[in-house]
Amino acid sequence: MSEFLEAFFSWEILSEAWPILLSGFYQTLLLSVIVIPLGVAGGLLLAILSTAKSRWVRWPLIAYVDVFRALPPLVLLVFVYAGLPFAGLEVSAIGAVAIGFFLNTGAYYGEIFRAGLESVPAGQREAARALGLGRAQIMGLVVLPQAVRNVLPDLVSNTLEVVKLTSIASVVAMPELLFQARQAQSVTYNATPIMAAAVVYFLLLWPLVRLLSRLENKQLAGRR
Amino acid sequence: MSNWDKFTDSFFNARVAEQYLPKIIEGFWLTILLAGCVIATGLLAGLVLAVLRAMGFRPLNWLIIFVVDLFRALPPLVNIVLIFFGLPGMGLEFSGFAAAWLALSLVLMAFAEEIYWAGITSVPKGQWEASRSLGLPFLVTFLVVIMPQAIRLVIPPLTNRTIAITKGTALASVVAVPEILGAAQAGVSFSFNPTPLTLGAAAYLVLFLPVVVLGRWVETRFAWKR
Numbered sequence: 001m002s003e004f005l006e007a008f009f010s011w012e013i014l015s016e017a018w019p020i021l022l023s024g025f026y027q028t029l030l031l032s033v034i035v036i037p038l039g040v041a042g043g044l045l046l047a048i049l050s051t052a053k054s055r056w057v058r059w060p061l062i063a064y065v066d067v068f069r070a071l072p073p074l075v076l077l078v079f080v081y082a083g084l085p086f087a088g089l090e091v092s093a094i095g096a097v098a099i100g101f102f103l104n105t106g107a108y109y110g111e112i113f114r115a116g117l118e119s120v121p122a123g124q125r126e127a128a129r130a131l132g133l134g135r136a137q138i139m140g141l142v143v144l145p146q147a148v149r150n151v152l153p154d155l156v157s158n159t160l161e162v163v164k165l166t167s168i169a170s171v172v173a174m175p176e177l178l179f180q181a182r183q184a185q186s187v188t189y190n191a192t193p194i195m196a197a198a199v200v201y202f203l204l205l206w207p208l209v210r211l212l213s214r215l216e217n218k219q220l221a222g223r224r
Numbered sequence: 225m226s227n228w229d230k231f232t233d234s235f236f237n238a239r240v241a242e243q244y245l246p247k248i249i250e251g252f253w254l255t256i257l258l259a260g261c262v263i264a265t266g267l268l269a270g271l272v273l274a275v276l277r278a279m280g281f282r283p284l285n286w287l288i289i290f291v292v293d294l295f296r297a298l299p300p301l302v303n304i305v306l307i308f309f310g311l312p313g314m315g316l317e318f319s320g321f322a323a324a325w326l327a328l329s330l331v332l333m334a335f336a337e338e339i340y341w342a343g344i345t346s347v348p349k350g351q352w353e354a355s356r357s358l359g360l361p362f363l364v365t366f367l368v369v370i371m372p373q374a375i376r377l378v379i380p381p382l383t384n385r386t387i388a389i390t391k392g393t394a395l396a397s398v399v400a401v402p403e404i405l406g407a408a409q410a411g412v413s414f415s416f417n418p419t420p421l422t423l424g425a426a427a428y429l430v431l432f433l434p435v436v437v438l439g440r441w442v443e444t445r446f447a448w449k450r
Contacts, residue, residue, distance in 0.1 A: 066440070067429065069436050070432035073391075074395055075405055078409065082418065083412075086234040086418045087231055167301045167302055182309070191309065191310035194302075201297065208297075209297045213338070217345075
């Protein structure tokens with residue numbers, strides 16, 4: 001038992017690794033604050049564009065969304081980070097993360113917003129137009145607020161996934177939480193830093209998971 | 225060499241492609257094997273947890289809810305790293321494949337349990353009571369009465385979640401499993417040319433694009449009429 005504690009919950013190693021882990025934690029938060037708005041903006045743009053009537057606009061957008069939902073995010077990230085320098089484009093780790101995440105999460109957010117926009121009855125647009133609202137006003141004041149409400153659980157769920165996904169940035173040597181934990185683990189040859197990182201992730205995201213469960217149950221109750 | 229030639233020579237180099245295609249194809253089959261293992265154990269374990277939760281034994285339910293929340297909150301890569309680099313400290317050695325299999329199965333188990341459970345609670349209580357008054361035992365009620373009614377609600381989210389988690393097999397490259405991404409990265413570092421990555425991306429598209437399109441179809445096919 002004491003051997004187990006020593007390998008996973010060593011106080012000594014934790015106090016030594018804590019400053020590095022903390023800096024990794026801030027880096028994870030920073031990454032999330034960068035990539036979530038990027039993905040939401042990209043997704044919103046995709047969804048609004050795909051309400052176009054012309055199929056020459058809609059079909060390429062569907063293809064774009066499906067392609068970037070089919071590629072694992074880590075593959076996109078490695079492709080951008082390790083591939084683009086060969087094309088003469090040097091990207092920093094954070095640049096690669098921003099591009100890779102934008103392509104992947106933008107597609108997911110886009111699909112969610114599209115479902116939301118489709119869930120708003122056509123009568124809402126017609127009524128808004130009858131009142132003399134302009135196109136931007138109809139979208140921003142009438143359709144979008146209802147759309148967002150209808151898909152709120154999916155939006156929260158995807159945001160949770162994006163925060164979790166920032167851990168793959170460790171693969172391109174971004175010094176976020178998981179990367180720092182692995183550095184500390186390989187130096188100390190002890191699993192405590194990784195265990196600590198897991199606990200930090202859990203404490204950070206558990207409230208969001210609970211909130212999500214409640215939102216999903218509420219949505220389900222509405223359908224019964 | 226013009227810029228265009230340089231570009232095609234980097235990303236679509238026929239000589240490099242020919243050399244590394246067999247490795248990528250091996251990786252392709254390994255990805256399918258890993259994905260199949262994860263789907264089988266993950267969905268089954270999730271179902272077992274949902275059945276146990278339906279029995280309504282309080283302390284057990286709290287434990288199940290905690291485990292489900294835990295694996296919904298932890299990033300899959302953290303699970304893989306913890307199992308592969310952490311557990312050996314306890315004397316438990318895992319191969320990269322086994323670590324990825326276990327880690328992703330736990331994640332799929334958690335999400336699947338949550339979705340099954342949502343489906344189960346969507347079936348009115350009267351169904352349970354009616355079955356009991358007919359003398360059906362618990363497991364028969366669950367499998368023959370409740371599940372068939374719940375499954376319609378369960379299939380679209382379960383399909384999408386399964387696809388998303390299956391794509392996580394690429395994470396196994398971090399613990400040196402030579403699946404598609406692992407094989408492609410090895411190819412890049414040997415040939416110093418990114419063509420294997422292009423092949424790898426193409427292999428993922430071949431594998432997952434039909435699945436994503438299928439998921440889209442399932443979503444409309446089982447859509448709830450409002």
